[in-house]
Amino acid sequence: MDLTTIWKTALGELEIVVSKPNFSTWFKETFIFQVDRGLVVIGVRNSFAIDWLTKYYKEHILKTLQKLIPDAELTEIKFKVSPPNSQTNIIFELPKTNSEIEEIKINEIISHSDRPDNPILNSKYSFDKFIVGTHNRLAHAASLAVASEPGKRHNPLFVYGGVGLGKTHLIQAIGNEILAKNPKTQIIYAPCERFANEFIHAIQTKRTEEFKKKYRNVDLLLIDDIQFLSGKEGTQEEFFHTFNALHQTNRQIILTSDRMPQAIPELESRLSSRFIWGMVVDIKSPDLETRAAILKQKCLEKGTKLDDNIIEFLAQTIQNNVRELEGALNRIIAHLELERIEPTLPVIRQILADHQSQKGSGLTCSKIFGIITGYYGLSNEEILNSRRTKEVVHPRQVLMYILRHELGYSYPQIGRELAGKDHTTIMHGVLKIEKELIRNAQLQQELADLKDQIYRPY
Numbered sequence: 380m381d382l383t384t385i386w387k388t389a390l391g392e393l394e395i396v397v398s399k400p401n402f403s404t405w406f407k408e409t410f411i412f413q414v415d416r417g418l419v420v421i422g423v424r425n426s427f428a429i430d431w432l433t434k435y436y437k438e439h440i441l442k443t444l445q446k447l448i449p450d451a452e453l454t455e456i457k458f459k460v461s462p463p464n465s466q467t468n469i470i471f472e473l474p475k476t477n478s479e480i481e482e483i484k485i486n487e488i489i490s491h492s493d494r495p496d497n498p499i500l501n502s503k504y505s506f507d508k509f510i511v512g513t514h515n516r517l518a519h520a521a522s523l524a525v526a527s528e529p530g531k532r533h534n535p536l537f538v539y540g541g542v543g544l545g546k547t548h549l550i551q552a553i554g555n556e557i558l559a560k561n562p563k564t565q566i567i568y569a570p571c572e573r574f575a576n577e578f579i580h581a582i583q584t585k586r587t588e589e590f591k592k593k594y595r596n597v598d599l600l601l602i603d604d605i606q607f608l609s610g611k612e613g614t615q616e617e618f619f620h621t622f623n624a625l626h627q628t629n630r631q632i633i634l635t636s637d638r639m640p641q642a643i644p645e646l647e648s649r650l651s652s653r654f655i656w657g658m659v660v661d662i663k664s665p666d667l668e669t670r671a672a673i674l675k676q677k678c679l680e681k682g683t684k685l686d687d688n689i690i691e692f693l694a695q696t697i698q699n700n701v702r703e704l705e706g707a708l709n710r711i712i713a714h715l716e717l718e719r720i721e722p723t724l725p726v727i728r729q730i731l732a733d734h735q736s737q738k739g740s741g742l743t744c745s746k747i748f749g750i751i752t753g754y755y756g757l758s759n760e761e762i763l764n765s766r767r768t769k770e771v772v773h774p775r776q777v778l779m780y781i782l783r784h785e786l787g788y789s790y791p792q793i794g795r796e797l798a799g800k801d802h803t804t805i806m807h808g809v810l811k812i813e814k815e816l817i818r819n820a821q822l823q824q825e826l827a828d829l830k831d832q833i834y835r836p837y
């Protein structure tokens with residue numbers, strides 16, 4: 380097994396314990412620079428990454444690597460700023476006896492397919508890999524219709540639903556299908572943040588004309604997670620014109636969001652009203668049968684066979700969303716292959732249990748309450764009551780944000796945990812933190828600290 384493969388495997392494990400934004404910010408373009416006499420050196424992009432990784436994940440990374448390459452007898456880890464591909468100094472080589480492991484197609488084990496930062500369409504996201512159930516039937520039907528006649532029906536198509544339920548997969552499937560039929564189609568797929576960032580960059584560099592040209596001349600525009608337009612006035616204005624330019628000339632627009640257009644706060648009404656001009660469809664959580672069907676399909680794709688009782692066990696245990704289902708399956712396959720064991724129910728239970736404890740779950744609402752009140756020095760009453768001084772409002776909003784993002788609670792559910800607060804209050808709170816996080820480095824640090832406590836494995 381070479382260092383690249385080892386690092387890929389390690390990243391696969393680390394990805395599970397690091398929050399997604401942190402993972403993509405700090406672990407992107409990292410690699411094993413060198414392994415030498417018990418010291419492993421990790422190449423990173425910049426000195427911020429060194430600080431962050433040293434502070435929060437040093438031990439974790441070291442432990443993970445110790446487990447993966449016991450023969451290297453690692454005792455120390457260092458980070459070093461270096462451009463990717465500068466890994467020249469491979470002193471440590473694994474003994475040949477480990478060569479069986481080479482066969483493992485690690486890329487298939489650890490699927491990175493759901494990374495949102497790929498500018499082009501991901502060919503994995505096709506209709507034939509998309510399982511249809513009652514939870515997404517309408518969204519699927521509307522997507523097929525749009526794929527067969529882009530710009531004619533359902534313009535815009537607006538797909539909304541919770542995280543990990545298949546929105547990105549579905550809209551990229553539309554793009555892929557249209558592109559397959561007509562390879563000349565001009566398509567842009569962009570997460571909303573990219574649209575916003577590019578726009579701001581275009582203003583700063585006085586290249587707004589170029590920006591306009593780029594976005595207003597496509598045949599198909601896919602903007603993912605449009606709720607991030609919230610509060611961004613200038614970008615909303617620009618998107619309004621982009622929308623009109625495309626719509627007036629019958630070019631297809633497809634948007635996704637975590638909520639329906641009218642529920643996106645601080646969004647101009649001329650936009651939210653346009654978003655419902657075409658077709659608005661939601662995707663809900665899959666039911667038990669669909670979860671099982673999805674697992675079976677994913678097993679097929681990954682060339683793994685799991686007994687029905689195991690599929691059923693997984694479908695029953697993992698209920699939140701498809702991304703988690705797939706994550707669990709990837710982990711299981713990786714374990715089975717690395718350890719060369721048969722997938723029996725006790726084995727699977729153990730793998731899931733290990734993961735749960737690793738992730739710090741039974742992560743519970745009350746544990747999170749405990750950590751947050753401890754961190755900000757507040758009592759439970761203070762955080763639950765309705766006083767609106769700055770000292771309590773901020774921690775309260777962080778609490779909402781964490782319950783939403785780490786436990787996947789719905790807004791009404793969080794409202795109930797917070798002494799019956801209204802779900803719009805919760806939505807506002809979560810969004811405030813989401814927005815602030817983009818710019819506020821101190822808040823990023825705060826949340827990294829909190830997550831570190833939340834997911835500390837001991």
Ligand code: ADP
Pocket residue numbers: 492493508509510511515540541542543544545546547548549673701702705
């Ligand atoms: P969202 O954009 O709603 O957060 P994604 O589209 O990223 O969710 O889906 C998360 C993962 O789950 C992806 O790997 C996707 O392929 C998979 N997935 C979601 N729904 C389905 C489905 N109905 N059939 C097959 N795979 C699915």
Ligand code: MG
Pocket residue numbers: 546547548603
């Ligand atoms: Mg998505």
